[in-house]
Amino acid sequence: MHILILGAAGMVGAKLLQRLARDGQLGGKTITKATLHDVVEPTAPEGCPFPVEAHASDFARPGEAERLIAGRPDVIFHLAAIVSGEAEADFEKGDRINLDGTRMLFDAIRRIEGYTPRVVFTSSIAVFGAPFPEAIGDEFFTTPLTSYGTQKAIGELLLADYTRRGFMDGVGIRLPTICVRPGRPNKAASGFFSNIIREPLNGQEAVLPVSEDVMHWHASPRSAVGFLIHAATIDGERIGPRRNLTMPGVAVTVAEQIEALRRVAGEGVVARIRREPDPTIQRIVAGWPRRFDAKRAEGLGFKAEAGFEEIIRIHIDDELGGRFVA
Amino acid sequence: MHILILGAAGMVGAKLLQRLARDGQLGGKTITKATLHDVVEPTAPEGCPFPVEAHASDFARPGEAERLIAGRPDVIFHLAAIVSGEAEADFEKGDRINLDGTRMLFDAIRRIEGYTPRVVFTSSIAVFGAPFPEAIGDEFFTTPLTSYGTQKAIGELLLADYTRRGFMDGVGIRLPTICVRPGRPNKAASGFFSNIIREPLNGQEAVLPVSEDVMHWHASPRSAVGFLIHAATIDGERIGPRRNLTMPGVAVTVAEQIEALRRVAGEGVVARIRREPDPTIQRIVAGWPRRFDAKRAEGLGFKAEAGFEEIIRIHIDDELGGRFVA
Incomplete structure (x- = not known):
């Protein structure tokens, strides 16, 4: 099994890679290769049992997505994003990476006849905008109040439609705020x-x-990795056409x-x-x-x-x- | 007041123009000019009291949106779309017109400093996908089951974000099925x-x-025109940040x-x-x-x-x- 991770140098991407290196397999299939991508070169964890190919580039540059999927990875983790604060401060940058980049990736997959990899897309609870009910249910509408949330909500719509049409096999997961985030204190509002x-x-x-x-x-970084692994391996039939899920x-x-x-x-x-x-x-x-009432994801076996x-x-x-x- | 109608040769566009020509004004302001656009050249109704400039072109061609808004129209009716069946049969065509075309229009407006026209965007109840509750409420989520519905839902998200950021002043309206549609029987499933x-x-x-x-x-063509006029003239503050409304x-x-x-x-x-x-x-x-429970739109004065x-x-x-x- 060949895995591609976009955004592999980020906190969640690095932890996912550590977990995959430790497990050596995904969904019972031995990992034979990992392709990593980020704007800065991601590194393989020590003792990683499979070969790793690392790329540092701008993934929203035309042709880049095609290059990254040239080896036909079986599972693609799309974690790459301009974060909320930056996408709000620099509209065009967020738009280019979060919207165009995501669409270019999905389109590159679509254009390869007969290639329908599982694509795990990290969306966000930022797709929701106040006012909210006391607990946000699985059928609440997405009215984001940030450009980041808007771009993620658009990614979700494309993912669901491309999956419905058989262009790819996507699962979108809306991550809670990841807590406790390791590293230095950062200036994000959260x-x-x-x-x-x-x-x-x-x-x-x-x-x-x-x-x-x-x-x-909240959910821990360990849970976030667990969500990603579960989203990569769950039977798509069980999810049905509503491919975007709020995580517990x-x-x-x-x-x-x-x-x-x-x-x-x-x-x-x-x-x-x-x-x-x-x-x-x-x-x-x-x-x-x-607060959310994440019944669907819980019923599908996602655990926080x-x-x-x-x-x-x-x-x-x-x-x-x-x-x-x- | 200068008005731009995209999709002016379509059934709803033509009826809107007839109404505007009859009224001679919009929201109490005299119409001084109308710019019309479609893939085939739209025509002005007889006895139209204001000058009409008609364009026939592909509005998703780069530079076209800029050309159409060069005269800084005060109100833009964006009715242009590849319809549901065709967008499903020809994915790339629907994607290019319904998604890229809409985005190019919004971006052309965004790039003009200090220009924030009212943009009325016709969305569709196709943004919703089964299974549904008995009556679909205003906060029900958009999980379209067609590419057309997906493209319209993305247009809605962009419209809301661009309005929130002050790039434009958008109102999205989800039209019911228009009945009785005049003309020859057509092969649309509806x-x-x-x-x-x-x-x-x-x-x-x-x-x-x-x-x-x-x-x-259902709603009549006369109501559809009424929705458009009301959406063009309603105080945006009354709508708030949730700019997309299911019509009654x-x-x-x-x-x-x-x-x-x-x-x-x-x-x-x-x-x-x-x-x-x-x-x-x-x-x-x-x-x-x-069936819908279109409380918000009714409360805002939209009438079917x-x-x-x-x-x-x-x-x-x-x-x-x-x-x-x-």
Whole structure:
């Protein structure tokens, strides 16, 4: 089995590759090759049991998608995207990568007669726009309030139609906010959801810019990889024509996040969270989905954590070697 | 006020132009010019009180949208489309006109600094795909089962985002099936909804290919024009960021259509309907929406007929000079 990962240098892409390297197989089939792509050259994990071919380029350049699928990969993970904040700040860049790039990939596949790879597309809960019901169900409409969400929603529509027509075999998955995101604190408006867990566990102070009653929808990086693997291997017939699925997750308030941190790591760790309200971030976050009722994905076997404590423990296991600064 | 109509040679486009020519104004502002466009040259109605400039070209050719908006029209009616059946039979043609063409138009507007015309985009109930609830509400998701529906749903997403960003001032309206469609019987799968009314009123036999319990969603051509005018003149603030609206209509079964025809025109006319079941058409129609709950559009002042009898009477008035073959 030959696998292509677009966006392989990103956090989720790298973790997916680590998992595939560890498993050596996908859906019971031995992985014989991986093609990796990103704007910066992605690297293979140490001891990877299959050969890896890495490309660094602009995947929305005409002809690039054709080149990347020339080896007819059996499964394509399309994780490449300009993120929300950047797509909002630079409309043309987001439009070119998130919309044109995705369409070029799908069209390159379409033009190859008899080639219908499984394409796993990471969409986002940003396809939804406020006002929301208390829990967003599987049949709620997509009225994004960002260009990123618009571009993802368009990718979903193309994926469903191209799959219906037999041009490819797509599955779109809307990821929750990934928490705890490893690495340095970043300036994304959503960064604090991870910062307030990761930094205190690391002995560092973290800033909480919103009130503790803010509720949001989370899943661990480990779950995100699990969603991708499941989406790559699930029988498409079971999904039916509605190929885009909201992934399960954990709905918690910031207060519940902090309480879980207290239970897992103690008062000393929690004391490193500093309240510093930021009206801009508060305003942005107020427009975000809080909770989903992801029945379809759950019924199809996609699994997230049972609660936020588990999300913290996964972070401590996967990123901190089981230890934290008490 | 300068108006641009794309798709001006089509049935709805021509009727819109007739209405504008009769009114001489739009939203209380005198129409000073109309630019018309279609693949075949559209013609101005007789006695049109404002100058008309007609273009025949391929509007998805690069540079064409720029040329059409060079005169900075204040209101743009974008009715141009490859219809459902053709977009399904010829994917690339539908994709190029319905998706690229629409995007090129919106982008041409976006690139002109400080130019934010009202753009009225005719979408379709084909953005919805079965299975449906009994009545489709305003927040039901768009999972089209045709490429035409996919392309229209993408147009809606772009329209909403471009409006949100201030690139233009768009309103998308999802038209019901237009009934009674004037002209010759056509081979569209939906043709029979109009054929069974229009042909008998004209002394001709018509074929009914489906069972009488089939329910569908209709509005007259006169209402369609009314929707367009209202969408062109309504205060955008009242609509808010959810810029795409399902238009009101009349949900009736074929049996109710026939009963209305009997009441309006008598038994002799109804006797000209011949039952000739067509399994292909039955299968296609089974996947179509039956009924909507178009609360938002109604609340915003969009109005359709109160019942199917009124739809028949409008046809007799507008197309047959008030007379029919009894």
